[in-house]
Amino acid sequence: MSSSSIAAWFGRSASAGIVAALVILSGCQVQPLYSETSPAAHSLGSIAFSDAKDRVSQEVRNHLIFLTAGGAGEPANPEYRVDLRVKTVSSGVLLERSSDTAKAGRVVVSADYTVTRTGDATVLRAGHRQAVALVDYPAQEFAKLRAIRDAENRAARQLAELIRADLAAVLGR
Structure with a gap:
């Protein structure tokens, strides 16, 4: 086989491969989960x-x-109802032995939730999610309380985003 016929064969093979890939990919329909035109967008608002x-x-x-x-x-x-049961736990994780006080901690916010269709009371999903936020404890007591509250707020925001993604997946079906 000459080098020109090998090059022509490779050119035809590459062209055929590109055409085959385009035909396969033309059947794909990808929709973003969070777009306003997705089926879940209307359902999430209700x-x-x-x-x-x-x-x-x-x-x-x-x-x-x-x-x-x-x-x-x-x-x-x-059209849907979500029953939330949220629980918060904060704990110290880095103890200083000389004073027996925590220098850092973690806040865990967890939720059990149930998604129900209001029309016929069908349970679409029951789930559990949790989010963890780390916190450094300062020496002042009020600053420590405020740091814990900020960690709870961060964990609550993360938890809401996780649950929202679950709701979009359930209602997008």
Whole structure:
């Protein structure tokens, strides 16, 4: 086989490969999960959330309402209802032996949630998510309390984003 026929064969093979790849890829339909035109976008705007029991629960609930409705608030006639049960645990993780005080800690905010269709009371999903925020404890007591509160807020925001992604996946089907 001459070098010109090998080059021609490789050229035809490359062209055929490109055409085959284009034919295969033309069948793909990729839609972003968070776009306004996705099927989940309308459904996310029609979710009502259960009332909060404490400050951290209220943070998670507020972030979820904003993320799902795009800042429009809760709907008047919701198609879905999400029952949230939020729990917060903070603990010291880096103990100083001489004074037996923690220098750093972690805040874990977890939630159990149930997504229900309001029309027929069908449970679409029940799940559990958690978010962890790390915190450094300063020497002053008020600063320590404020650092813990900031960590709770960060974890609540992360938790709301995780739950929103789960809701988009469930309602996008």
